[in-house]
Amino acid sequence: MTEQEIRAVLAVAMAYDNRKPGEATVAAWAEAAHRGRWAFTDAVEAVHAHFAESTAWLMPGHVTQRLRAMRSGPAAMAELLALPAGQPTAPERVRSIVDAVAGRMGWVRAVADPAALGVLDQACPHCHAGPGRPCTREIARGRRRGELVALAAPHPSRSRDLAAAHTSTGPEWTP
Structure with a gap:
C-alpha cells in the first residue's frame, strides 16, 4: 500500500475514534501493512468491520487479523x-x-516471465548457459551427482544486467 492509502485507512479510523495520527503513526501502520500484505479496499473494510463489532482501540494487528479471516473464508x-x-x-x-x-x-x-523480458537472449555470466538456454546448476549429492539441472528462474546476474540496460531509474525498475 502507498503512504496515501495508509493515510486514508487512518482517516477512516480517525472518523470513529478521534485519533490524531502523526508521521510516526503513518510509518508504523505502513510497516504493518507491508508485513500483513494489506490491500487498500480490504483494509478499509476491516476498519469498518472492527468498529461495527468492537469498542477496542484499533491497532494494525486488528486489521491484519481481520484480513486473514476474510482471506481464509470462502x-x-x-x-x-x-x-x-x-x-x-x-x-x-x-x-x-x-x-x-x-x-x-x-x-x-515479483518477477515477470524471463523469456518475455529477453533475459534468455544473452549468455549467463554465472553458469555460462548460452543464449536461449535456461540457467543450470550442478547436483552436488546422491547418485545423480555432477548432473546439470535446469533452474526455474535465471540467475540474478543474468536478469540484473538486462534490467540495467533497459532502465535509467535503477532499482525502482519492475518487470
Missing part, C-alpha cells in the same frame, strides 16, 4: 460468478483467475 458467490467465461484450461482464463485471486489477496508479482 469467496463470495458474486465473485465466483464474475470470473471470466471460456475454456476452463485456456491459458488466458487461468492467468485472469490467478490475477483476480492475487489482487484479492494483495499479492504483488
Whole structure:
C-alpha cells in the first residue's frame, strides 16, 4: 500500500475514534501493512468491520487479523460468478483467475516471465548457459551427482544486467 492509502485507512479510523495520527503513526501502520500484505479496499473494510463489532482501540494487528479471516473464508458467490467465461484450461482464463485471486489477496508479482523480458537472449555470466538456454546448476549429492539441472528462474546476474540496460531509474525498475 502507498503512504496515501495508509493515510486514508487512518482517516477512516480517525472518523470513529478521534485519533490524531502523526508521521510516526503513518510509518508504523505502513510497516504493518507491508508485513500483513494489506490491500487498500480490504483494509478499509476491516476498519469498518472492527468498529461495527468492537469498542477496542484499533491497532494494525486488528486489521491484519481481520484480513486473514476474510482471506481464509470462502469467496463470495458474486465473485465466483464474475470470473471470466471460456475454456476452463485456456491459458488466458487461468492467468485472469490467478490475477483476480492475487489482487484479492494483495499479492504483488515479483518477477515477470524471463523469456518475455529477453533475459534468455544473452549468455549467463554465472553458469555460462548460452543464449536461449535456461540457467543450470550442478547436483552436488546422491547418485545423480555432477548432473546439470535446469533452474526455474535465471540467475540474478543474468536478469540484473538486462534490467540495467533497459532502465535509467535503477532499482525502482519492475518487470
